[in-house]
Amino acid sequence: MLPLMVRCMFGYRQAFYEDMGGSSSLHGILAGNVKRARFRLGYSQMKLAELCGVSTSFIGDIELEKKYPSPEVLERLAIALFMKPYQLLIDPNDLAVRERTSDLQGVYLELQAGIERVLQEVFSGCVSAAGHESSETGVDRPSPDHNSGTSSKSYDDVYDNVAPDNPTPNSSS
Numbered sequence: 001m002l003p004l005m006v007r008c009m010f011g012y013r014q015a016f017y018e019d020m021g022g023s024s025s026l027h028g029i030l031a032g033n034v035k036r037a038r039f040r041l042g043y044s045q046m047k048l049a050e051l052c053g054v055s056t057s058f059i060g061d062i063e064l065e066k067k068y069p070s071p072e073v074l075e076r077l078a079i080a081l082f083m084k085p086y087q088l089l090i091d092p093n094d095l096a097v098r099e100r101t102s103d104l105q106g107v108y109l110e111l112q113a114g115i116e117r118v119l120q121e122v123f124s125g126c127v128s129a130a131g132h133e134s135s136e137t138g139v140d141r142p143s144p145d146h147n148s149g150t151s152s153k154s155y156d157d158v159y160d161n162v163a164p165d166n167p168t169p170n171s172s173s
Contacts, residue, residue, distance in 0.1 A: 026089065027065040030074075033088045035063045037081040051080035 038048050038059075045063070049056040054073060061067035062077075069077060071085075078085040090097055 025065070027068055029091050030068070030088055031063050031065045033090070033092065034059075034077060034081070036092070037083060037088075038063075041081065043080075048077075048080055052076040 034048075038045070043051075045059040046056045049059045052059070052073060053076060054069075058067060058069075062069060074088065075085050078088055081088075092101075
């Protein structure tokens, strides 16, 4: 009686996965994960095959569940897809995995928004600080190529001798 019950439960689970557009077999999970990751990165089967050192038809056969990669090729696939090998074998239809992935995506988006905000504040601060530099020091420095034509002193000779208390260049040097 127990085997029949287990078979019924397995049949229900398999039907659930097939309704969700997936396969409950390890081959099906791997095939779907490889294909999704490849699409996410914008890779063609040919590009992925080149990165893994296998034929394009082998990648196609993996995605069609006709062939299964060796552990070495599985590792090369994971590296090329910026994943860990075990991630290629995780069923994306597993509710716990989906919830965790959703949580991680939320954290990622929050971090990304925070980083963009901080960078924007830093860069806007730099731009506004650069605009107020001359008014804070009280000295409007001419550009280094500014030359009145009357003095043989260089820009650095004149402005290196500015005393902190007196913002006027010393002409005695």
